[in-house]
Amino acid sequence: MHGERIRVRGLVQGVGFRPTVWRLARECGLIGDVCNDGEGVLIRARPAADIDPAAIERLCERLRTECPPLARIDAIERQPLTEPIPHSDFRIRDSQITQARTAIVADAATCPDCVREIGDPKDRRHRYAFTNCTHCGPRLSIVRGIPYDRSRTSMSVFPMCPACRAEYGDPANRRFHAQPNACPDCGPRLWLVDTQGREIDTGATGDLDAIAAASRLLHEGRILAIKGIGGFHLACDATNAEAVAELRRRKRRYAKPFALMARDLEVIERYCTVDTEAARILTTAAAPVLLLNGIEPDPGSERALADAIAPGQTSLGFMLPYSPLHHLLLEDWDRPLVMTSGNLSEEPQCIDNQDAVARLSPLADFALLHDRAILNRVDDSVVRVMAGAPRMIRRARGYAPSPIGLPPGFETAPAVLALGGELKSTFCLLRQGEAILSQHLGDLEDARTAREYERTLDLYLDLFQHRAQILAVDRHPNYRSTLIGRDRATRWQIPMVDVQHHHAHLASTLADNAWPLHGPPILGIILDGLGYGDDGTFWGGEFLIGDYRDARRAGHLKPVAMPGGTQAILEPWRNLFAQLECAGGLDAMRRRHPDLTTLDALAAQPLGVLRTMLERGINAPLSSSAGRLFDAVAAALGICGERILYEGQAAIELESLAARCLADTESGYPFQTSEGPTGIQLDAASMWPALFQDLSQGVEIARISARFHRGFAAAVVELALEIARRHQIATIALSGGVFQNRVLLESVSKDLSDAGIQVLLQRQVPSNDGGLALGQACIAAARAIRP
Structure with a gap:
């Protein structure tokens, strides 16, 4: 009987994909098996003797239409099956360790089913802060290798109890092979400590548990350090002016806005305008910080935010709870909490308990700790709706390291490693038709951040078994990322390409919009702070005509x-x-x-x-x-x-x-x-x-x-239209950090569109320097590919 080997590529590990295949294959009357390996998911299938041969076709169709919530199918490749299937049913096989070509799924916010469980007094996971399933929970923050199995995560030190093991092994259960699966009997635990690291006896204080004690302390105006999924936060009552002012003083963050977390959309709507699109973004699995237009509170309201939350601004950054811990902490809060990164200003966010107690004790009155190790630091993502669509300000938790498909023409691109810029640093791995952009890693001017950047770079190279053939850096000779690149290119004996800063912004926008490698040159308006120019001066208000390979200055x-x-x-x-x-x-x-x-x-x-x-x-x-x-x-x-x-x-x-x-x-x-x-x-x-x-x-x-x-x-706009007219250009890209200004972006893009110009804006990656690495990688690859 005819059989096939079906290779599924994309975000298909750790998201409940194999049990979906198992269920659909059985419903389609197929025998065979499915397993994870380094390239994604491999299915071997053939129809049972009494089933029609169209069953495999139906399986592939249903995989696309009934894909699990966190999964993303990039390709389904089918070949004839040459070996026999050694069983008469459909099974899930153990993962195979092969060369890593699949992707890691980003950390995902708690799903509605898990939220219901932690709120149900009859459920065995009632108030359990580490509840998750294949539809939600930590991913990148706890993984150390591919394939994504429990043994390659920080959950490997928590053997599952019989009840959890039964869920984990049942393909019909939504926790089938949910690698962080745990319960109060076998999983990580939470505890509260003082500034000396001494555990607080919550029984003696009359609190239900450590989370209830933390909530009480926040109500009392205390500042807490809270260990989350990808790092520590510093939290306080956002309506308590004294607590907010004290947090600013301790953190040495005197003006930059604080992010806020609210229990639900109803709470956010008391402080901001929340339309349908904003509600959709806030409730996605990514659960980013969303910048929203603030509204004036009722005069004298007890729930009015402290003035120091976002001084000098009319917008507020809100997110919803994205872990069980956050849901439980905020369940009795009808006002927001400040939820800002757990660090001194400009330092990397703490991820380790001992380090947090040492570094955060001057900043926080108490710390809520747990014993699930954070292997990879992942900050909160920041998004803003501009020009009718969500635009990335900071790409991190919930989005990274989901791969970005490369445009047509890059199919034969060599393996490239691009190291980004100095500020808002990221790096990018280019391989096999996709780009893997790291999470936001911070400003490399800080020595701690630079060390963390290199540590994360090494982890990605190992995680994705990436062996760069070309290394791309910013043209600025003294950027730390450039110095790191020069050292590694020498050690690895591979060529290094230096890329002009604003050309990288242009190429990043092209890649974000799937502009073909051999597409015509366009005009890029790149407005930012500073970038090293071709003439040795600092550029930052540029009108460039170019493509992936080259760009020349037409105005500035x-x-x-x-x-x-x-x-x-x-x-x-x-x-x-x-x-x-x-x-x-x-x-x-x-x-x-x-x-x-x-x-x-x-x-x-x-x-x-x-x-x-x-x-x-x-x-x-x-x-x-x-x-x-x-x-x-x-x-x-x-x-x-x-x-x-x-x-x-x-x-x-x-x-x-x-x-x-x-x-x-x-x-x-x-x-x-x-x-x-x-x-x-x-x-x-x-x-x-x-x-x-x-x-x-x-x-x-x-x-x-x-x-x-x-x-x-x-x-x-006037200058851009004049340049476009002279050079017969019909497409203009907008990029650079200055275009994070909504007033400017919407005005320029609308006027250009009204003039009949096709306008390219960024969505998947930031227009600021957080998107540079993608542009650098595409430029280096384009130059290596023969025209």
């Missing part, structure tokens, strides 16, 4: 000096001074507006030293950065004028202001263009007189910010 913002170099990134007033000097001079602007305190404050700075820097070109590198222009405008309006406290703060607060009155602001400030040797230059000089005229006339700064956004967006 007029370069302006950064007095003090990197100091200008931290002190926006320096950028304002440099901008005004290029627009006729600060002194001339002061004579025009002698009563403006903003200009007086600027004149009080040590400008003699800065003027010398500008005149002599000492420690004042030229930059076409859009980010620095936004910083300068913010400083002019008195926003973060002296110093920013986190990356992008000035621009973020500027956007929040603009959003308040954008709808009734029609006219924007003027920009001008001029032809230059490296393309058309977009010059902000003509904007400044108009902006300061509004300031001197007492126009509210929110309206001034809106006029700046309107004018800049219009100028960007």
